Amino acid sequence: MTGRTAPSGGSRPPLSLEEYAERARTRLDPAVWDFIEGGAGEERTLAANLAAFDRIRLSPRVLTGTGECDPSTTILGRRWGAPVAVAPMAYHTLMHPEGETATARAAGAAGLPLVVSTFAGRTYREIAAAAASPLWLQVYCFRDRDTTRRLIEHAAAAGFEALVLTVDTPRLGRRLRDLRNDFRLPPHIVPANLPADQADYSSPSEHGRTGLDPSLDWSVIAWLRSVSQLPVLVKGVMTAEDARRAIDSGVDGIVVSNHGGRQLDGAPATLDVLAPVAAAVDGRCPLLLDGGVRRGRDVLGALALGADAVLLGRPVLHGLAVAGGDGAAGVLDLVLEELSEAMTLTGTATVADADASLLTGEAPHRGVADAALPAVPGNTAATGLRKQDLHRSVSDPVLDTMNFLNEITGRFPDVVSFAPGRPYEEFFDKDEILDHIRRYLDHLAADGASDHAIRTALYQYGPTAGQIRGLIRDSLRADEGIDTAPEAIVVTVGAQEGMLLTLRALFANPADVLLVASPCYVGITGAASLLQVPVHPVEERADGLDVADVEAAVLAERARGRRPRAFYVVPDHSNPSGNTMSRRAREELLELAARHDLLILEDSPYRLVSPGVQLPTLKSMDPARRVIHLGSYAKSVFPSARVGFVVADQPVRDPSGAETLLADELAKIKSMVTVNTPALSQAAVAGALLACGGRLTERNAVPAKHYGEALRVTLEQLDRHFPEDVRDRLGIGWNRPSGGFFLTVRVPFPADNAALLRSAEDHGVIWTPMAYFYPGPGGERSIRLSFSYLSPAEIEEGIGRFAAFLRAEIERSGATGPTPGRDT
Numbered sequence: 001m002t003g004r005t006a007p008s009g010g011s012r013p014p015l016s017l018e019e020y021a022e023r024a025r026t027r028l029d030p031a032v033w034d035f036i037e038g039g040a041g042e043e044r045t046l047a048a049n050l051a052a053f054d055r056i057r058l059s060p061r062v063l064t065g066t067g068e069c070d071p072s073t074t075i076l077g078r079r080w081g082a083p084v085a086v087a088p089m090a091y092h093t094l095m096h097p098e099g100e101t102a103t104a105r106a107a108g109a110a111g112l113p114l115v116v117s118t119f120a121g122r123t124y125r126e127i128a129a130a131a132a133s134p135l136w137l138q139v140y141c142f143r144d145r146d147t148t149r150r151l152i153e154h155a156a157a158a159g160f161e162a163l164v165l166t167v168d169t170p171r172l173g174r175r176l177r178d179l180r181n182d183f184r185l186p187p188h189i190v191p192a193n194l195p196a197d198q199a200d201y202s203s204p205s206e207h208g209r210t211g212l213d214p215s216l217d218w219s220v221i222a223w224l225r226s227v228s229q230l231p232v233l234v235k236g237v238m239t240a241e242d243a244r245r246a247i248d249s250g251v252d253g254i255v256v257s258n259h260g261g262r263q264l265d266g267a268p269a270t271l272d273v274l275a276p277v278a279a280a281v282d283g284r285c286p287l288l289l290d291g292g293v294r295r296g297r298d299v300l301g302a303l304a305l306g307a308d309a310v311l312l313g314r315p316v317l318h319g320l321a322v323a324g325g326d327g328a329a330g331v332l333d334l335v336l337e338e339l340s341e342a343m344t345l346t347g348t349a350t351v352a353d354a355d356a357s358l359l360t361g362e363a364p365h366r367g368v369a370d371a372a373l374p375a376v377p378g379n380t381a382a383t384g385l386r387k388q389d390l391h392r393s394v395s396d397p398v399l400d401t402m403n404f405l406n407e408i409t410g411r412f413p414d415v416v417s418f419a420p421g422r423p424y425e426e427f428f429d430k431d432e433i434l435d436h437i438r439r440y441l442d443h444l445a446a447d448g449a450s451d452h453a454i455r456t457a458l459y460q461y462g463p464t465a466g467q468i469r470g471l472i473r474d475s476l477r478a479d480e481g482i483d484t485a486p487e488a489i490v491v492t493v494g495a496q497e498g499m500l501l502t503l504r505a506l507f508a509n510p511a512d513v514l515l516v517a518s519p520c521y522v523g524i525t526g527a528a529s530l531l532q533v534p535v536h537p538v539e540e541r542a543d544g545l546d547v548a549d550v551e552a553a554v555l556a557e558r559a560r561g562r563r564p565r566a567f568y569v570v571p572d573h574s575n576p577s578g579n580t581m582s583r584r585a586r587e588e589l590l591e592l593a594a595r596h597d598l599l600i601l602e603d604s605p606y607r608l609v610s611p612g613v614q615l616p617t618l619k620s621m622d623p624a625r626r627v628i629h630l631g632s633y634a635k636s637v638f639p640s641a642r643v644g645f646v647v648a649d650q651p652v653r654d655p656s657g658a659e660t661l662l663a664d665e666l667a668k669i670k671s672m673v674t675v676n677t678p679a680l681s682q683a684a685v686a687g688a689l690l691a692c693g694g695r696l697t698e699r700n701a702v703p704a705k706h707y708g709e710a711l712r713v714t715l716e717q718l719d720r721h722f723p724e725d726v727r728d729r730l731g732i733g734w735n736r737p738s739g740g741f742f743l744t745v746r747v748p749f750p751a752d753n754a755a756l757l758r759s760a761e762d763h764g765v766i767w768t769p770m771a772y773f774y775p776g777p778g779g780e781r782s783i784r785l786s787f788s789y790l791s792p793a794e795i796e797e798g799i800g801r802f803a804a805f806l807r808a809e810i811e812r813s814g815a816t817g818p819t820p821g822r823d824t
C-alpha cells in the first residue's frame, strides 16, 4: 500500500479517487469520458449509488488495542489482499493501449482479483499472462450460446477461476450521453475474445440489442453448469427474493449490482438494498456489491451492511486513463490505504470483525421515507425503528415459522392440531412439582449440606455450569450409556441455549459452515441465523439420512474454501421427519467425523419417551469425543422447567498448552447469556431424577407407551382412510417411525400456508408444512404430523378431518399420482 510515483500530468500523485477521476476527465475524449462515466436515463440510479455511500457514518472506536489491522479475506477458497476486486468493464483498451493486461498487473500487485469482461479488449491468454491474482470471467449470454460456450472454454483454458454471469442486461439501458454523442468505438477497439467476423461491435447499444439473449431465465445457471466446472456467480441481483432464487438455483456467489446505474434508471442504490439481500443470503454464499465505491471507507461500510467484498468499477478506468497500469495500481493502493485507515480508526482488526456495529447515524437505506414512519400513539418523540436496521436474523423466515402456526391456532381454537411437538398434558400432576423440589432439598440435606448452603442453592445466583451436574451424569450413565464427568456438563436453559452456546463457541470464522440434516429442527437453524453461521443442509432420503450425502457436503464445502465445522442431527425419531438412523449409519457417521475432523452435534430429546429399546446414542459410541450431546428434559420431565444440558467433554488447549474442557468455554459464554439456569428449575428436575434413581426410561415407561399408542393410532387411521391402492392412486404416502412425536406425510399438492389455512378453516385440522423445516428449498409437498399432544380419540377425529382435507385439496389442485420432488 505504498504511494506510487506521480502519474504524469499532475504535480503530485492524486490523493483521492475523485482526483483520479478529474485527471482522467481532462485526458479523455469527451465522448469516451461520457461512455464510461454515464448512466441510463436521467442517471438517478447512478447518483443514488454515490449518495448512499455519502450517507454512511462509521463509529470511531478508541483505545481498542487493535494494532495492525488485516484487510485480507478469503472468497471461494482464495485469499484476497482485501475485500475488493476490479469490476468487469468493457474495453480497458479505450483507456490505455495495454488495456486489461495493465489492469491485471495492477490488480496482481495489490493481491486483488480482476473480473474480466466478455468485451475485454485483450485476449484472455494475454491477460492471464500478466495476472498474479485470481481472474474471473464476466459472462454475457448471447443469443448464440455456442459463442458464449467458447468464450467460457477459452477463459477456463487460460486459468480463469470463476464465472460471473451478468443478469441485469437482457438489453442495454438507454444511455442518453452515448445517444447524444452517437458514440461509436474507434475501429481499433474490438472485443478480443469474440469472433471478429460475426457482428458489428462498434455501437455497444446496437450490438447489445441484437447480440444479447433477452429471454434468459434461471435455467441458464444449469446450462452454465453443463458447460463448465467453474463456480458461478450472478451479478445484478437487487432484491432479497432474487437472491433466494439465485441460491435455490445453486449459484456460488451473488453480486448486488445495478450495473453502475447503467441499466434500469430509477433502481435503488445497491447499498440501500444490501441489508435485506444479505439477510436472505444469510451467509450461504459469498455476497459482493458494486456501484459507487469511491473510498476505502466505502468498502468498510458495505462490509458492515453484510457484503463479503466489493467490486470497484469506474475508478480503475480513471487510473488507467491517467497513467496506464501505474495509474490503476495507484487507484487500488489508495483504496487499500484508505480501507486500512478506516479499519484502524474504527478498531476493526479483521474483515470478519466488520459488522453493523460499525455504523452510526443515518443508515444508507434511510432518508427516503422517514417521514412516513407510523407515529407511536402517546409518544410523539418516539423513535421509529426500521426492520432493515435490526439484525438480519429478525427478517429470517425461520424465526417466524412458529408465529404463523400460533396465530392460526389462536384464530381457530376448535381445530384438532397436529402441529405442536408438545408432551401430552394428562401426565402433568400439579402437586408433583412441589414434591420434586422438596425431594431435592432433602437430598442436599442428606448429603450433608447445611441449612445455609441449601438456602444459598435455592435462592442465590448459582454456579454458571449448573448445580445438578452430578445427578445428570448419573442419569446419563443409567439411561444412555454415556459415561462422562460432571465437569463435562453444562446445564442450560433448554437444549436451545445449549445450541446457542455451542455454535457461538465453535464457529469462529466466516468460513466455518454448519451442516445440518434436512429437514431440520428450526431451533438449530434459528440459532445459526442469530449468529450468522452459514448452514449447509444435507437432505435426508425417504428412509433417512445417508452418510455418503454428509460426506459429499463436506467435500463440496471444502472445495468452496469453507470449513465444515460440525454436523447437527437428531438421530432418533427425528423432529420433523420421524426417521431414525440405523446403527450402521451411526457408525459410518462417526467414522466420517474422524476422517474429516468434523464434530457431531447430537440432539435426541425423544428417545426416553419412545416405546421399545432404543439404539445407542452417538455419544455413547464415541470414545474419540467427536460428539457434543445436547440434552433436554422437556419431554422426559416437563418443558416449563426449561432445563437442558450439553455434554462437551472435548479438550481445549490454549497457546500456552493449558487445557480446559469445551464445557468450561461454554460456561464462559453462558455467563453472558443467562448467567445460570434458574435454581428452582434445576431443583424440580433434580427431584424428578432422584425419584426414579436417574432412570428416566423407567419414569417415562407410561408416557412412552402412550406416545407409541398415539403413533399406532395415527398410522392405523391413515391406513384406514387411505388403503394402499388408494394412497398410491392419489399420490399420498407416509413414513412409519418407530417412536417420537412426528411423522411425514407426502402429498401431491403444495402443502403451504394457504393450504394450511384452508385446512383449518374448512376442515378444522392443523398440521405443519414440512417446508418450514428446510433451510433451503424442499418439503413443499410434505406435511409434518405431530401426534404427541392428542388423545387417541382426538387423533381418530383429527385424521378423519385430515383425510377430508387431503381429498378436497387433491380435487382442488387436480393433482394425483406419485409425488414429484423430495420425499420427506
Ligand SMILES: Cc1cc2nc3c(=O)[nH]c(=O)nc-3n(C[C@H](O)[C@H](O)[C@H](O)COP(=O)(O)O)c2cc1C
Residues within 6 Å of the ligand: 035, 036, 037, 049, 087, 088, 089, 090, 117, 118, 119, 138, 166, 235, 257, 258, 259, 260, 261, 262, 290, 291, 292, 293, 311, 312, 313, 314, 315
Ligand atoms: C465503462 C463500463 C463498462 C462496463 N462493462 C461491463 C461489462 O462488460 N459487463 C458487466 O457485467 N458490467 C459492466 N459494467 C458495470 C460494472 O461491472 C459495475 O457494475 C459498475 O461499473 C460498478 O459501479 P461503479 O462504476 O460505480 O464502481 C461496466 C461499467 C462501466 C462503467
